[in-house]
Amino acid sequence: MNALEVTNLTKHFGTFVAVDNVSFTIPEGVIFGMLGRNGAGKTTTIRMLMNIYEMDAGTIKFRGNRVGQEFRDRVGYLPEERGLNTKMRVLDTLLYLAELKGKQGAAVKDKAMAFLTRFELDTRTRSKVQELSKGNQQKIQFISTILHDPDFIILDEPFSGLDPVNVNLFKDIILELKAQGKAIIFSTHLMEFAEKMCDHIALFHHGKVLLSGALAEVKQRFSSCNVVLHYEGSIEFLRSLPYIRKVQDYGNYCGITIAQRNDSQRLLRDVLNHDVVVHKFDANDISLNDIFLSQTGAQGEAA
Amino acid sequence: MINRGLFTVYKMHIKQQLLSKAFVVATLLMPVVMFGIIFIQAALMNISGAEKSHIYITSDDQNLLSSIEAQLQTRSEVSKGIYKMEYQLVSAAAFDEFLASKRADILANSNNGLFFIPGQALDDKAVRFYSTNLGNQILRQSMSETFNQVLNRDHFSTLGVPAADLEFAVKTIDIKGFTVSEHGAEQGSVGNTAVGFGMAFLLMFSIMGIVMPFSAAIIEEKTNRAVEVLLTSVNPKQLLAGKIMARVTTGVAQMFVWLLPLFVFVLFPASMALPPQFQIDLGPGIFLFFFANYVLGLCMLLAIWGGFSAMFDSTQDANQAMWPISMLMFVPFYAVFAVIRNPANSVAEILSMTPLTSLYVMPVRLATLAVPLWQPLVALAANGILVWLAIKAGGKIYRISILATGQQPSMQQFFKWLRQP
Ligand SMILES: Nc1ncnc2c1ncn2[C@@H]1O[C@H](COP(=O)(O)OP(=O)(O)O)[C@@H](O)[C@H]1O
Ligand SMILES: [Mg+2]
Numbered sequence: 001m002n003a004l005e006v007t008n009l010t011k012h013f014g015t016f017v018a019v020d021n022v023s024f025t026i027p028e029g030v031i032f033g034m035l036g037r038n039g040a041g042k043t044t045t046i047r048m049l050m051n052i053y054e055m056d057a058g059t060i061k062f063r064g065n066r067v068g069q070e071f072r073d074r075v076g077y078l079p080e081e082r083g084l085n086t087k088m089r090v091l092d093t094l095l096y097l098a099e100l101k102g103k104q105g106a107a108v109k110d111k112a113m114a115f116l117t118r119f120e121l122d123t124r125t126r127s128k129v130q131e132l133s134k135g136n137q138q139k140i141q142f143i144s145t146i147l148h149d150p151d152f153i154i155l156d157e158p159f160s161g162l163d164p165v166n167v168n169l170f171k172d173i174i175l176e177l178k179a180q181g182k183a184i185i186f187s188t189h190l191m192e193f194a195e196k197m198c199d200h201i202a203l204f205h206h207g208k209v210l211l212s213g214a215l216a217e218v219k220q221r222f223s224s225c226n227v228v229l230h231y232e233g234s235i236e237f238l239r240s241l242p243y244i245r246k247v248q249d250y251g252n253y254c255g256i257t258i259a260q261r262n263d264s265q266r267l268l269r270d271v272l273n274h275d276v277v278v279h280k281f282d283a284n285d286i287s288l289n290d291i292f293l294s295q296t297g298a299q300g301e302a303a
Numbered sequence: 304m305i306n307r308g309l310f311t312v313y314k315m316h317i318k319q320q321l322l323s324k325a326f327v328v329a330t331l332l333m334p335v336v337m338f339g340i341i342f343i344q345a346a347l348m349n350i351s352g353a354e355k356s357h358i359y360i361t362s363d364d365q366n367l368l369s370s371i372e373a374q375l376q377t378r379s380e381v382s383k384g385i386y387k388m389e390y391q392l393v394s395a396a397a398f399d400e401f402l403a404s405k406r407a408d409i410l411a412n413s414n415n416g417l418f419f420i421p422g423q424a425l426d427d428k429a430v431r432f433y434s435t436n437l438g439n440q441i442l443r444q445s446m447s448e449t450f451n452q453v454l455n456r457d458h459f460s461t462l463g464v465p466a467a468d469l470e471f472a473v474k475t476i477d478i479k480g481f482t483v484s485e486h487g488a489e490q491g492s493v494g495n496t497a498v499g500f501g502m503a504f505l506l507m508f509s510i511m512g513i514v515m516p517f518s519a520a521i522i523e524e525k526t527n528r529a530v531e532v533l534l535t536s537v538n539p540k541q542l543l544a545g546k547i548m549a550r551v552t553t554g555v556a557q558m559f560v561w562l563l564p565l566f567v568f569v570l571f572p573a574s575m576a577l578p579p580q581f582q583i584d585l586g587p588g589i590f591l592f593f594f595a596n597y598v599l600g601l602c603m604l605l606a607i608w609g610g611f612s613a614m615f616d617s618t619q620d621a622n623q624a625m626w627p628i629s630m631l632m633f634v635p636f637y638a639v640f641a642v643i644r645n646p647a648n649s650v651a652e653i654l655s656m657t658p659l660t661s662l663y664v665m666p667v668r669l670a671t672l673a674v675p676l677w678q679p680l681v682a683l684a685a686n687g688i689l690v691w692l693a694i695k696a697g698g699k700i701y702r703i704s705i706l707a708t709g710q711q712p713s714m715q716q717f718f719k720w721l722r723q724p
Contacts (some may be wrong), residue, residue: 050535052706077535083528088319098310100536144532 002061003028003152003183004049009058010042018044020207020278021131022058022110023082026185026200031178033194033215036204043080044185045204049185053264060150073101076150080157080187082141085157086130088100090121093129094144101148115143115225119169126242133164140185142170146177155186189287203292208296215288222294225284227256229263229271237274243267253280255290308537312545313552316441320553329512330557333505334564346561356414358442359384361393364422368392369418370453380445395421405559410435418446425457440574441684448475485673494583496646498565499670503639503663504595505561509597510632510662513554514604516623518612521701526616530705531711541700547605553602555594562590589669592679599686600662604632610697614704635659646671656682658689 004026009020019041026032034042047053049060051072060073084093094112098104110168116122119139121132129137138161146153155174174197177183188194194201202212211218225245229235230253238247238256243266244255258267264283271278278291320326360375362368364504380386393401400418409415413708416434422429430450432443452473481488524530533542568583569590611628615621638660642651646668655664655674661682668674 051529052534072535075535077532079531080529080530081531083531085524085529086527095312096315097532098537100308100533102307276582 001028002026003063005059005061005206006045006049007059007061009045009048010056011041011048011053017207019048019177020203020283022204022207022209024209024212026183028183029181030199031174031186031197032206033198033201034185034243035189035191035194035201036187036286037189040189040204041172041207042204043156044207046077046080046154046185046187052157059238060106061274062247063154071152072153073158075255076145076153078145078155078158079144080160082138084129084137084144086143089125090116090127090132091125092141094147096117099145101150102147104250111149112147114142115147119143125186135162138162139166142173144171151182153182153184155184157188158186159188159190172182191292195288201288205296211291218291218300219286219288222291223284224261225258225263226284226286226290227258227267228285228287229254229256230276230283231276233274233276235271235274235276238270241267241270247298250289253287255291257289306541307546309541309545312533312542313548317552318544321556326553326557334561337504346632350410353442355385355406355413356416356442357388357389357411358419358446359389359391359417361391361398361401361417362420362422363392363394363398364420365392365458366426367420367422367425367453370457372448374449374453378449379413381385393419393573398571409433414439414442416442420450420609424450424454428454450588473698474696479720495585495670496667498583498585499646499667500639502562502666502670503636505558506593506597506600506662506666507636509554509558509561510604512557513601514608514632515629517546517608518549518625519610519618521612521705522615522618522621525613525705531660534706539705540698543606543609543636543698543701547602548611550605551598551601555598556595558594566590583724585670586677589666592669592683593666596662596679596686598663599683600659601688603659603686603690606693607631608691608697612699613701631659636663639663642667652678656685660684661686 002025006025007023009019009022010017016163022041022045034045036042044053047066048055048058051067054174060067062074062130084293088096091112094116096110098108098112112127113122114203115124119136120137124136126130131138134142147154151237153174158170158174162170174184174186191271199214200213201218203210232252235249235254243259243263244256245259246255248255256267258264259282269279269280272280290303307408325423360368360371360570362371368390371409371414372388375381375388376610378386380487381388392400402417405417409410411415413434413436415438416432416439419431421429428448428451432446434442454471459472460466464472524533537545556640565583569587571586607628608625610626612621638654638657641648641654645651651664651668654660663684665674669679
C-alpha cells in the first residue's frame, strides 16, 4: 500500500506556475527523495502536502484517504526555513510542539531528554532558544520534528547548514526511523545525499516532475551505455575517441556515455593503456547527477 | 480533535503571559503609580486646584484694601498658606513703579500674580490682573468671588442696608446634592463619579498594555518562521483564537487585581469609614457590565490588531501603517469627556451605547445615574456584533498573510482577500 499518493498537484503564484501538474507515489517504509535545483518547486509541493499553501488543483491521499488533520497529526515536518519561538526555553519548546500534536506526559519528556542527550544538548534544557547557536537550534527543531513519534516524516533540505558530524548524526537518525518502518520524504538539491540514502525519488524541474520511481529502476532505465569510472590521472584523451558520446567529469570520478553497450570493454582497455589508475569501473551504471543532467540538459548545481 | 490545538496554544500563552515579569510588574505597579500620582497631586494642590503662589493685592484705597484682606483670610487657599498674600497701598500714579519692582517675582512663577483694585471699583467693579498666566481660572475665580463680596458689601453699606441683610446678599449659594432613586433620596456623593472615571482610566491602561504588544508578538512569530510549524498542527484560526483568549484572560486577571480594593468597598461598605460625600454605592451590575464589555472590547481590538499585524514583516512598518487602527483604541477614551459636565446629556447617552466608546462612557453613567437596563444591553449587543465582524475579518487577514513574506499586500489585494469566502 502507498503511504502517500499525489496526483496532478498544481500551484500558481499569480501567473507563475510553481508546481505544474505533479504526480508521484510514496510507498510505506521508504526514504523518498524530492530532487531538483533551487526553485524547482519542491518546497511549494511540500507546503501543499502540509496544507500551508492551498493547492489550485490535484489530490493528495494518505493511506487511501484525502489528507486532513489526521495526516498532519501523524506527520513530522522540518520546514526549509527553520523557525522556533526564540524566547521560549528549549525543553518547553519541544514539549509545546509535541503537545500540539497530541502527545504529552512523562514519556514525551523522557524521550525529549534522550534526544537532547544524544545531540549533546542535555545541559541546555532551560536555555532560551535564542541563546543557542544556529546549528544547535536546527538540532532542536529536528528533535521537535520526530519527538511525537510520527508515522510520516517530511524534511525540507534537512542537511543545509550542518557541519559534517551533524550531517552524519541526522543521517543515522533518518536511517533508524526508516528501520522503524516510517516513511520519510526529504528534499534536497544535493544529488549525492539522495543517491546514498533514497529508495525512491522524484526529479523536479521547473515545477514539473521529470521522472519518479524506485531509485534502482530509474538507474537501470538510464544506465545502459553508461559507465561510471573512479580514477586517478588524466582522462582528456577520452573526448577524442570515436565511440565516446559524452564525458561528465567530476575530478576523481566521471560518467561516460558510450555509443554501444559492448564499447565498455574497449573503454576499459583504452583507459588502462593511457596509464590512468582505475579504482572502480562500473559498466551500466549512472550517477543520479548524470541522469539529472541528461534529463534537464542543464548544468546542475549538484556535485 | 478541533479544540485540542486551541487549548494547547491557549495554555502555553497563558503561562507565558501570566508568569511574565512584565505582567507582574504592570499589574502590581499600576495601583502604586495611580495612588502615587493622586498623592503627589494632593500634596501640591488643595482640593480646589490652587497652586502655591505669591499674590499681590494692591489698591489706592486703604479701606477697600483692608476689607479685601479681611475677606480673603476666610478663604482656605489663603488661610492654609497656599496663596501667600501681600497687600500694598499704591496710588494710581505710583502703580507702574510698584509693578516694575515686583516684575521679577511675577516672572519667577507663572502662578504668581498681582491684582489692582482701585477705589473706583466701588462704582464700576473694574479690577486689573497682572500675571504671565492669564489663563489661571482657578485664581481668577476665587479672587473675583471675594472682590465681588467686598465691593457689594461696601457699596450697599453706604446705602444704609443693615449688616445682616448685607451678609445675606454677599453669601454664595450652597447647593447640596441628593440622588433620587426609587427608594427615596439620599445625600449625593462624588465617590461614585470617581469610581466611574477611575474605571475608565484603568480600562485605557489595561487595553494599551494588553493590545499594543500583541502586534510585536505576532510579527515576531511570523518573521522567525515559527508559525510555519505551528500551522501544521493547528489552523490559523485556532492559533489566533488561542492567542487572543490568553490575552483576554490576562487582561481580566489584571483588571480583577486592580479592582480588588473596590470590591472590598462594595462588599463591606461598613469596613470603610468614608466621609458621606465620598461614599461609594455601587451594585454588582456595573461590574458585570464592565467585565463583559471589557472582554468584548479586548476581543475586538485584539482580533483587528492581530490580524492586521500579520500583514507586516517589521514592527516599524506595522506601527506606521496601523496608526489609523490604533485610533480605535485611543479616541473612544476621549468620549469620557462628554460625560464630565453632565453624565445625562444626550451625546453621552449615545456614546454609552456606541461600540468602543461604550467601554468608557457606560461605566461612568452606570456609576452616577440610574440607567435603564436596556441601554447596557444595547451596548453589549453592539459590541458583540462588532466583535463577531472583527474576528471574522481579523482571522481572515491573519490566515492569508501570516505565511506571506516579502511584498506587502496592496490595498486592492487586501480588499480582495476580505471578500473571499
Ligand atoms: N509565496 C510565494 N510567492 C511567490 N512565488 C513563490 C512563493 N513560494 C515559492 N515561489 C516561487 O515558486 C518557485 C518554486 O519555489 P520552491 O518550491 O521554494 O522551490 P524549491 O524548494 O524547489 O527550491 C520559485 O520560483 C519561487 O520563487
Ligand atoms: Mg526549497
